[in-house]
Amino acid sequence: MRLVGLGWLLLHAGCLNAAEPLFQNRFFPLSQNTELVCATSQQNFTPTAALADIIRFYEAGHPDLRKHAVAVLTDHKNQDHLDDLADYREDCANNSVGELCVLEKYWDDREAAWRALALFYDTKTVIKHSDDYRYEVRRFNADHLRLFEKAIRKIPAFLRQSISKAKPVDNLEQEIADKPTVMQELIRDAFQEDYKNSIWQDHTHPLTLIPGIGFRSQTVAQVFSGQNLIVFTVKAFDKGKEGGTYRDIGVQYLVDFRLPIVVHEIAHTIDNFHFWNGQDDLYFFYKYHKISNDEDIMKIIAEAKLALWPSKWFEAFEYLGEVNEGRYDGTTQEKLAELVAQYILIPERLQQSAPAAYQWLREDIFRGIEYEGYDRCNVPLTKPLSWWQYATGKMLGQ
């Protein structure tokens, strides 16, 4: 008995040593140069063969990993999704790649499935369909996954880790024991509804990107306070893609200008999780401290003058209520998200327009990491419309 037990332990200890830890952020490294920004949606994403290598790297010595990962990446409550997934499992029953076959059918595309799995293993990002099955919720496809990969690669690994910290619920009952009954009920209700955002056994919650429908038709994307869930209205979001012609601003985009939108949204999650130390069970409930509500930092944000985005890209958003002189500087939260996006994507301009805020971002948020932005691109970002494109072009905001 003892020998068998020892052998089993040694065998498994050997396995554990051979298996690579998850979420190493090594295959999707930070991109500080212009490679990903001066690009169309067709350029500079990780090729499918390399995605297969990433998947092999993490799965070696982890026999059940794929099954668990696919369960996370296809986690739905909606019955239509559950029926689809049951069908996929049946169709894939005799397939040698097993659960990967299910994920390929879920995305209806091999490349999309492999990219979703590789991004999850390496960067702890979850990209899924909306749980809402309705036809009008336009889905993500392989093109969106390529873009999300680029946006994640603009974020340093230490920030990717801080935005995937979870809200704890382990000691909730203890924490609220001495509160009035009414307040206890309120807190329990709030956490109940938020349960999806609260737990992972390692006390983290992956950054999660899903499609949805905004509150108003012009809502391109949103992040709710205290969360790391980003919801995209795919139809509005895709207006930023290269090739779009817009006669209000008289230009056609030549690079994929959806990238700044994703970076802006991730910036909201950086705001949400910056001060969170992973300890206090009630932190997100009523003591919630963000960059954008910190007294000292609010002053830096208020005094900063945002830069103007190049080549009229940002004028696409002129119809937003909070745009002033071409700058999206409405609430403190929005202005902070713009500052962070500008630090990553147009740092040369931000350094000119808001030197103090630039220095604060470099020291306190980015730990000295700096970028090259759109102004360093060797290719034009937009081109003027021809008379024919002008005559047939779309109006923005419609």
Ligand SMILES: [Zn+2]
């Ligand atoms: Zn925003």
